[in-house]
Amino acid sequence: MSKEAQLSIAERDFILEALRENVRLDGRQPDDYRPLNISFGEEYGHVNLQLGKTNIIVRISAEVTKPREDRPFDGLFNINLELTAMGSPAWESGRTNDIEAYATNTLDRIIRHSNALDTESLCILKGVSCWSIRADVHVIDYDGNITDAACIAIMAGLQHFRRPDAVVRDGRVIVYGVEQRVPVALNITHKPLSVTFHTFNDSKHVIVDATLKEEQAAEGDLVIGINSAGDVCYLSKYAGAPADAMVIVKKTNVAWEKVKEINAAVEKVLQADLAKRAKIGMADESRAENDRLVQIE
Amino acid sequence: MSVPLVLLPSDEVPQDHLPTNNSNPLRLGPGLRILSQPSSKGSSHVLTATQAGLLTTDAKRNTVSLLSFPNRRYIPTVNDFVIAQIHHSSVDFFHCMVTPHTAHALLGQLSFEGASKKTRPMLKQGELVYARVQSVGVGAGAEVELTCVNPATGKADGGLGPLTGGMVFDVSTGMAARLIRASSSSAEHNDAIEGLVVLSELGKKLESLGGFEIAVGRNGKVWVDCSNAAESAVKVTVAVGRCLQETDQQNLHPHDQKKLVTKILRDMKLVS
Numbered sequence: 001m002s003k004e005a006q007l008s009i010a011e012r013d014f015i016l017e018a019l020r021e022n023v024r025l026d027g028r029q030p031d032d033y034r035p036l037n038i039s040f041g042e043e044y045g046h047v048n049l050q051l052g053k054t055n056i057i058v059r060i061s062a063e064v065t066k067p068r069e070d071r072p073f074d075g076l077f078n079i080n081l082e083l084t085a086m087g088s089p090a091w092e093s094g095r096t097n098d099i100e101a102y103a104t105n106t107l108d109r110i111i112r113h114s115n116a117l118d119t120e121s122l123c124i125l126k127g128v129s130c131w132s133i134r135a136d137v138h139v140i141d142y143d144g145n146i147t148d149a150a151c152i153a154i155m156a157g158l159q160h161f162r163r164p165d166a167v168v169r170d171g172r173v174i175v176y177g178v179e180q181r182v183p184v185a186l187n188i189t190h191k192p193l194s195v196t197f198h199t200f201n202d203s204k205h206v207i208v209d210a211t212l213k214e215e216q217a218a219e220g221d222l223v224i225g226i227n228s229a230g231d232v233c234y235l236s237k238y239a240g241a242p243a244d245a246m247v248i249v250k251k252t253n254v255a256w257e258k259v260k261e262i263n264a265a266v267e268k269v270l271q272a273d274l275a276k277r278a279k280i281g282m283a284d285e286s287r288a289e290n291d292r293l294v295q296i297e
Numbered sequence: 298m299s300v301p302l303v304l305l306p307s308d309e310v311p312q313d314h315l316p317t318n319n320s321n322p323l324r325l326g327p328g329l330r331i332l333s334q335p336s337s338k339g340s341s342h343v344l345t346a347t348q349a350g351l352l353t354t355d356a357k358r359n360t361v362s363l364l365s366f367p368n369r370r371y372i373p374t375v376n377d378f379v380i381a382q383i384h385h386s387s388v389d390f391f392h393c394m395v396t397p398h399t400a401h402a403l404l405g406q407l408s409f410e411g412a413s414k415k416t417r418p419m420l421k422q423g424e425l426v427y428a429r430v431q432s433v434g435v436g437a438g439a440e441v442e443l444t445c446v447n448p449a450t451g452k453a454d455g456g457l458g459p460l461t462g463g464m465v466f467d468v469s470t471g472m473a474a475r476l477i478r479a480s481s482s483s484a485e486h487n488d489a490i491e492g493l494v495v496l497s498e499l500g501k502k503l504e505s506l507g508g509f510e511i512a513v514g515r516n517g518k519v520w521v522d523c524s525n526a527a528e529s530a531v532k533v534t535v536a537v538g539r540c541l542q543e544t545d546q547q548n549l550h551p552h553d554q555k556k557l558v559t560k561i562l563r564d565m566k567l568v569s
Contacts (some may be wrong), residue, residue, distance in 0.1 A: 003396030004397075005382075005394060006382075006400065007421060007423070008382045008420075008424065008425050008465060009421070009423040009424055009425075010424075010425055010460065010461070010462060010463055010520075011464060012423075012463060013462075014463070014464035014531070014534070017531055018531045018534075018535060021531050021532070021534055023531055023535055023565075024535075025464075025466075025535060025538065025539075026539065027535065027539055027561070027564060028563065089397065089398040090397070090398060100411075115373045206438050242377060
């Protein structure tokens with residue numbers, strides 16, 4: 001059973017009928033996201049994101065590896081998305097399904113191929129060693145719109161992550177521990193996010209951030225990857241009924257607004273978290289000093 | 298019932314909490330099991346809880362059941378009302394989904410009110426039925442059987458049968474159980490404990506708009522229909538669904554439930 005249970009006829013008809021009156025099941029407007037809640041874990045690059053009932057955890061990690069032969073100046077960056085039975089009973093661990101392949105591809109294209117993370121800055125020593133950054137995406141609970149949720153979580157994670165400092169001395173690479181030197185933030189060139197739309201009733205009704213039920217009732221989807229500056233870096237009309245060109249133009253503007261909004265929200269949470277960490281860090285320092293004073297006495 | 302009694306699995310139900318009406322046989326609800334225990338005075342029977350929950354009794358119907366916690370997983374129990382979705386049909390049975398990704402439950406082609414070989418309803422894939430769990434079988438892999446008639450009377454008691462139109466909302470199984478109890482007339486005095494006023498509040502407020510019809514399935518599904526409400530049918534349905542889901546998710550107190558109903562109805566521009 002690797003397929004999501006089908007929607008009943010009554011549910012499908014009702015969702016379509018309600019959209020004709022511009023009503024969504026949870027009372028949102030067509031261009032509204034569900035409440036977004038982002039929190040960071042104790043370590044750098046650990047993000048817990050809730051978008052309505054969709055719940056995602058992203059871990060960013062870094063290790064030193066050898067760069068690829070053909071790109072000696074580039075570091076590595078990979079996104080790993082695995083859908084396990086944890087997220088939905090419809091997914092089986094170890095077996096790829098459509099959503100997984102599709103979401104991985106979309107995330108790759110939006111974040112990796114648009115060079116949101118400057119991989120050249122990950123190079124430590126040409127052709128010898130570089131950083132390999134890895135983003136692991138775990139879906140804890142699934143209620144539609146996995147792509148947008150994962151995209152926001154990864155981008156927040158990349159901005160939050162700090163890698164250990166590394167220097168080259170006499171041709172040798174030295175990686176400093178987090179305690180020895182202040183860890184370094186990653187070099188983010190721009191902040192693209194995906195905004196997924198679903199179309200209904202011959203693309204007369206287009207909604208953003210569909211829940212699972214809405215996704216199942218939809219006739220087609222449209223994914224727009226766009227950054228805060230308004231550069232479209234990804235556009236996909238993967239399957240389903242055709243969408244009008246004007247719809248795409250209009251919705252790109254909506255997507256831009258949404259991305260600006262979400263990026264601002266992420267920025268706010270990030271700053272709050274950094275401020276919290278700075279406070280704790282200072283408290284730690286003063287404690288160490290006190291310890292020393294006691295020892296002297 | 299004066300004091301709510303919480304039972305843990307393997308706790309015995311105290312004799313003084315059982316209904317004292319002896320004219321009918323005592324009926325057991327989900328979460329309780331009868332065990333025979335050999336003792337000095339021959340064998341005696343003990344009721345034991347198999348789940349943790351609040352003991353609830355209904356003196357009028359002579360039932361005793363356990364109000365469990367809002368699980369997300371539904372385990373069929375005999376006599377539960379459920380909302381099932383037809384998955385496919387075979388010669389003798391409709392194969393229904395009670396919960397997604399579990400084995401299908403069987404619903405006899407003829408177990409509808411007044412159904413014969415010629416008059417039986419032709420249900421298509423994806424249609425919904427309101428059914429009663431007839432038997433759950435024993436052991437692993439046992440088949441769950443559903444029915445849409447009361448075998449004693451041959452009638453579709455309590456609105457059993459195909460559900461047409463309307464919309465289904467998902468709630469927790471605990472919420473579904475509470476809704477069913479709240480709607481049974483003899484349970485009024487339990488309101489203080491269960492504190493579920495959202496339905497009656499909605500009923501009062503929406504009466505002028507034509508009211509709404511509701512069917513609650515123990516499998517955590519609530520079917521709502523307001524075909525009487527004409528233009529605002531969709532909005533009323535969504536409003537009812539949202540009220541139920543939010544009450545469930547946020548575990549609201551009666552006072553907050555009333556506020557929620559007012560807020561959502563105003564939000565949906567149904568009442569000013």
